[in-house]
Amino acid sequence: MAARGCxxxxxxxxxxxPGGSCSASRPRxxxxxxxxxxxxxxxxxxxxxxxxxxxLEIHAQITSNSKLFSGSQVQFAAPPNSLVSFFDASxxxxxxxxxxRCVEATVMTGLALNCTINKKSLFDRKxxxxxxLPAGYQIxxxxxxxxxxxxxxxxxxxxxxxxxxxxxxxxIKQIQLEQDSGKSLHDDARSQTLIDLNRAGxxxxxxxxxxxxxxxxxxxxxxxxxxxxxxxxGSSQAxxxxxxxxxxxxxSVHHPGEPYGVRTEVKNINSIRFLAKAxxxxxxxxxxxxxxxxxxxxxxxxxxxxxxxxxxxxDKEGKQDYRFMPEPNLPPLILYDAKSxxxxxxxxxxxxxxxxxxxxxxxxxxxxxxxxxxxxxLPEHSFTLVNExxxxxxxxxxxxxxxxxxxxxxxxxxxxxxxxxxxHSLTAKESPISSFLLADLLNLxxxxxISSSAAKQVFEELWKGEGKTPLEIVKEKQLELxxxxxxxxxxxxxxxxEREKEVMAIKGGxxxxxxxxxxxxxxxxxxxxxxxxxxxxxxxxxxx
Amino acid sequence: MLKGxxxxxxxxxxxxxxxxxxxxxxxTNLDEFAMGSGSTDGVFGPVRNPWSxxxxxxxxxxxxxxxxPENSNWxxxxxxxxxxxxxxxxxxCFAALGSDTGGSTRNPAAHCGVxxxxxxxxLISRHGLIPLVNSMDVPGILTRCVDDAAVVLGxxxxxxxxxxxxxxDIFQPFALPSLTDVSKLSIGIPKEYHAPGLSSEIxxxxxxxxxxxxxxxxxxxxxxxxxTHYSIVCYHVLCTAEVASNMARFDGLEYGHxxxxxxxxxxxxxxxxxxxxxxxxxxxxxSGNYFLLKQNYEDxxxxxxxxxxxxxxxxxxxxxxxxxxxxxxxxxSDAVPYVEFIKEDNRTRSTQDDILxxxxxxxxxxxxxxxxxxxxxxxxxxxxxxxxxxxEKQLLTVAKWFEKQEMKYLLCIxxxxxxxxxxxxxxxxxxxxxxxx
Numbered sequence: 001m002a003a004r005g006c007x008x009x010x011x012x013x014x015x016x017x018p019g020g021s022c023s024a025s026r027p028r029x030x031x032x033x034x035x036x037x038x039x040x041x042x043x044x045x046x047x048x049x050x051x052x053x054x055x056l057e058i059h060a061q062i063t064s065n066s067k068l069f070s071g072s073q074v075q076f077a078a079p080p081n082s083l084v085s086f087f088d089a090s091x092x093x094x095x096x097x098x099x100x101r102c103v104e105a106t107v108m109t110g111l112a113l114n115c116t117i118n119k120k121s122l123f124d125r126k127x128x129x130x131x132x133l134p135a136g137y138q139i140x141x142x143x144x145x146x147x148x149x150x151x152x153x154x155x156x157x158x159x160x161x162x163x164x165x166x167x168x169x170x171x172i173k174q175i176q177l178e179q180d181s182g183k184s185l186h187d188d189a190r191s192q193t194l195i196d197l198n199r200a201g202x203x204x205x206x207x208x209x210x211x212x213x214x215x216x217x218x219x220x221x222x223x224x225x226x227x228x229x230x231x232x233x234g235s236s237q238a239x240x241x242x243x244x245x246x247x248x249x250x251x252s253v254h255h256p257g258e259p260y261g262v263r264t265e266v267k268n269i270n271s272i273r274f275l276a277k278a279x280x281x282x283x284x285x286x287x288x289x290x291x292x293x294x295x296x297x298x299x300x301x302x303x304x305x306x307x308x309x310x311x312x313x314x315d316k317e318g319k320q321d322y323r324f325m326p327e328p329n330l331p332p333l334i335l336y337d338a339k340s341x342x343x344x345x346x347x348x349x350x351x352x353x354x355x356x357x358x359x360x361x362x363x364x365x366x367x368x369x370x371x372x373x374x375x376x377x378l379p380e381h382s383f384t385l386v387n388e389x390x391x392x393x394x395x396x397x398x399x400x401x402x403x404x405x406x407x408x409x410x411x412x413x414x415x416x417x418x419x420x421x422x423x424h425s426l427t428a429k430e431s432p433i434s435s436f437l438l439a440d441l442l443n444l445x446x447x448x449x450i451s452s453s454a455a456k457q458v459f460e461e462l463w464k465g466e467g468k469t470p471l472e473i474v475k476e477k478q479l480e481l482x483x484x485x486x487x488x489x490x491x492x493x494x495x496x497x498e499r500e501k502e503v504m505a506i507k508g509g510x511x512x513x514x515x516x517x518x519x520x521x522x523x524x525x526x527x528x529x530x531x532x533x534x535x536x537x538x539x540x541x542x543x544x
Numbered sequence: 545m546l547k548g549x550x551x552x553x554x555x556x557x558x559x560x561x562x563x564x565x566x567x568x569x570x571x572t573n574l575d576e577f578a579m580g581s582g583s584t585d586g587v588f589g590p591v592r593n594p595w596s597x598x599x600x601x602x603x604x605x606x607x608x609x610x611x612x613p614e615n616s617n618w619x620x621x622x623x624x625x626x627x628x629x630x631x632x633x634x635x636x637c638f639a640a641l642g643s644d645t646g647g648s649t650r651n652p653a654a655h656c657g658v659x660x661x662x663x664x665x666x667l668i669s670r671h672g673l674i675p676l677v678n679s680m681d682v683p684g685i686l687t688r689c690v691d692d693a694a695v696v697l698g699x700x701x702x703x704x705x706x707x708x709x710x711x712x713d714i715f716q717p718f719a720l721p722s723l724t725d726v727s728k729l730s731i732g733i734p735k736e737y738h739a740p741g742l743s744s745e746i747x748x749x750x751x752x753x754x755x756x757x758x759x760x761x762x763x764x765x766x767x768x769x770x771x772t773h774y775s776i777v778c779y780h781v782l783c784t785a786e787v788a789s790n791m792a793r794f795d796g797l798e799y800g801h802x803x804x805x806x807x808x809x810x811x812x813x814x815x816x817x818x819x820x821x822x823x824x825x826x827x828x829x830x831s832g833n834y835f836l837l838k839q840n841y842e843d844x845x846x847x848x849x850x851x852x853x854x855x856x857x858x859x860x861x862x863x864x865x866x867x868x869x870x871x872x873x874x875x876x877s878d879a880v881p882y883v884e885f886i887k888e889d890n891r892t893r894s895t896q897d898d899i900l901x902x903x904x905x906x907x908x909x910x911x912x913x914x915x916x917x918x919x920x921x922x923x924x925x926x927x928x929x930x931x932x933x934x935x936e937k938q939l940l941t942v943a944k945w946f947e948k949q950e951m952k953y954l955l956c957i958x959x960x961x962x963x964x965x966x967x968x969x970x971x972x973x974x975x976x977x978x979x980x981x
Contacts, residue, residue: 086552086553089798089799090793090798091551091552091553091798091799092546092551092674092675092793092794093551093555093670093671093672093673093674093675094671094672095670095671095706095707095708095709096708097705097706097708098708125789127789127792127836129792129795129810129813130809131797131809134793134795134797134798135792135793136789136791136792136793136795137789137792193809195797321837321838323788323789323833323836323837323838323841324836324838324841325785325786325789325836325845328677328678328679328709328786329675329678329707329708329709330708330709331708331709349712
């Protein structure tokens with residue numbers, strides 16, 4: 001199918017690569033969407049435009065010492081079946097007891113997502129048979145979940161330019177508390193399945209996002225923002241690689257103005273990057289299917305990260321009936337606020353919403369706003385600072401220790417430091433250059449002891465992590481700025497004398513050429529000349 | 545299904561008894577997974593009522609024919625906690641624990657001539673009680689007299705953090721006062737408990753008991769619990785639904801019987817459950833799953849919950865009108881011979897036999913069977929008292945007073961003679977060594 005061109009729209013236009021249903025080479029989306037997720041008519045090839053809707057179901061593992069309904073420990077990568085209580089193994093006669101910390105974590109998350117917290121919520125049983133579900137049912141909240149009707153704001157770069165960020169909102173349908181299942185490992189060689197129940201019963205918050213998103217980029221940005229919020233709150237560590245954050249995407253396509261199409265569910269997405277890919281692939285697949293006269297099945301598909309495509313998973317035909325039933329062993333969960341809190345109550349037994357609200361930390365959006373206000377940096381800069389683990393703290397530490405203005409510091413953080421970190425897959429906390437050393441370096445620059453190009457050289461040296469201070473490196477490599485005016489003048493004169501052609505050009509009115517001369521001086525001084533001063537000297541000499 | 549399974553932990557009620565110095569003598573037989581009203585559908589075989597071998601019964605029995613072996617007339621204990629009732633009745637132990645979901649403690653108590661107490665739902669912990677219907681189950685207490693029941697209750701009741709449905713209030717164990725003046729009492733006689741099939745004998749005993757109270761100065765009034773006759777149907781829906789859910793964990797994977805079928809997980813599950821469950825259990829699971837299907841949920845499950853609310857409200861209204869205790873029969877008749885009982889299937893029997901006891905479970909109220917008289921066939925007949933929520937003290941005080949009036953009957957129990965048991969076959973049989981007391 002021909003690519004759909006479109007001009008000036010919010011998302012990047014993508015074109016399907018030639019050949020193969022799973023071709024991922026420079027894919028481009030065949031659809032565009034505006035701020036509200038509606039389609040923008042794409043006129044070019046004459047075919048009817050498509051709009052996609054993407055909804056997400058996100059399971060976040062709650063950070064707690066013990067599981068949701070039993071006292072066994074929560075720990076990643078423990079020996080198999082070493083964290084299983086009688087209740088987790090579904091031994092007959094065991095009963096669930098609700099973990100207070102899990103409730104608090106979910107209330108925090110609900111408040112951070114602007115939800116209404118239901119003061120009374122209920123637990124239900126969702127029945128299905130699977131080896132990793134010992135009781136044959138999962139305890140969840142289907143009828144009345146703990147939080148409803150919230151929203152999440154996230155930012156996207158328009159046209160891939162950082163300087164043009166747009167804010168979008170996705171509605172949060174609900175957040176519910178539920179149990180995680182165990183893990184099953186299929187050993188096809190021996191025709192057996194191995195079950196590890198360590199994870200069975202761990203508390204999960206399921207966050208349901210309405211289909212307000214229209215493409216992979218939006219879905220990825222929304223999930224990233226949610227991840228940051230959860231990590232800031234501490235309610236979940238939300239590390240996708242460790243299974244603490246799992247995302248299932250519900251995707252359908254339709255023509256604008258017509259009802260929504262049949263949706264598929266895409267699972268097995270292990271990173272935010274893959275989420276964007278999976279969503280975009282599935283949108284294209286559905287469009288292609290429909291344009292070829294086929295239909296989209298209401299099915300569950302898995303994302304194959306190696307091939308970059310979605311493949312059918314289990315059959316959702318005849319839709320499994322989960323036979324929901326109220327959980328009779330758990331009374332309704334009652335939450336209180338300052339007004340409704342009864343007197344003479346045992347504080348160990350109640351959760352006070354207002355108390356939790358007062359203690360919420362600054363959310364990422366607030367942090368960003370504060371950074372912009374406090375330091376005068378640009379919004380997109382604050383976005384990156386908050387987005388990269390530990391970078392904001394690093395930045396603030398440097399600012400504290402240097403006289404250089406934050407607006408200038410940010411450049412060093414975002415281009416020099418960050419690019420090096422990314423290259424070596426390090427986080428700010430793992431940086432071989434500490435905030436102290438960087439501040440030290442920036443002070444030298446600020447004081448005029450070295451030029452900025454010299455500073456960059458020092459930076460590279462510091463990165464090696466050999467324990468030298470900036471000053472030591474400067475001395476060692478003789479990078480100090482030449483302070484002697486006369487010496488500078490001599491060098492400038494030498495360059496002028498050599499470069500007759502350029503001098504003529506400058507005198508002839510082409511002022512830009514002076515930059516070339518400045519560059520030559522810099523080369524001659526091995527970066528030890530203050531460019532401003534050099535410019536002054538050159539200009540003075542040339543005007544004589 | 546639980547063949548060879550030994551629980552790695554003690555139920556709270558068991559632990560409390562052990563902590564209190566009780567000596568655990570053994571475990572008793574019951575209907576499989578507490579489903580049944582005869583204690584005849586257990587893996588170990590049916591339970592025989594010790595009264596089958598009593599002098600009283602043997603004197604009254606009319607042999608059907610000369611060719612019949614002497615022992616074919618033995619009667620059932622009722623159920624589902626028949627083994628526990630038989631153990632207490634035969635003087636093998638001081639007390640026994642049962643469970644009560646639809647009458648499973650009170651029914652065998654009536655048939656075996658012992659006190660069977662169903663406490664208020666939420667008073668005693670269910671941690672360790674294999675659930676039948678989580679919202680109705682309670683651990684039951686079987687003893688030979690009401691004072692003993694109060695003693696056992698005293699060590700079992702109270703909040704358990706491991707059971708979220710137990711109430712937080714602090715429970716104070718009590719000694720039962722010896723009531724002499726009943727003039728301040730109001731006894732309610734619910735007319736709906738004059739159920740179809742109620743034997744004339746029991747009706748007479750019930751009537752006599754009501755007169756006893758009246759003559760002693762209590763106020764005895766006829767009351768109405770209009771939704772009583774819906775309780776069995778309602779119970780069937782809710783019970784089977786919860787059973788289907790509670791039995792889902794028995795898959796052979798973590799514990800218990802596992803089938804040798806290993807072609808796939810699904811086939812292993814299916815074979816395990818087919819092999820491990822009796823027909824009765826499987827029947828209830830299938831019904832329950834039907835009621836829980838999305839298209840049926842509103843019509844059956846939710847409707848039944850609404851009817852349950854009405855049944856519970858009947859009691860609230862009656863107790864709110866000044867009635868302190870309700871007096872009703874416990875069973876429709878005395879214990880039937882085993883050969884008669886098995887002529888109908890488990891479900892039919894349960895439907896018939898639960899009718900007088902079930903509503904108390906629906907409403908979560910405390911109820912107790914007090915042995916009252918011997919039937920024309922020499923078998924025990926009991927009457928039931930139903931009290932207000934968490935008013936066990938009042939309930940048992942009245943029951944104790946009533947028990948005292950029946951002193952003559954108690955003497956009868958004490959000279960119960962169990963004989964002829966050596967002629968029994970290989971079936972396991974809950975009784976003592978036939979000591980006279």
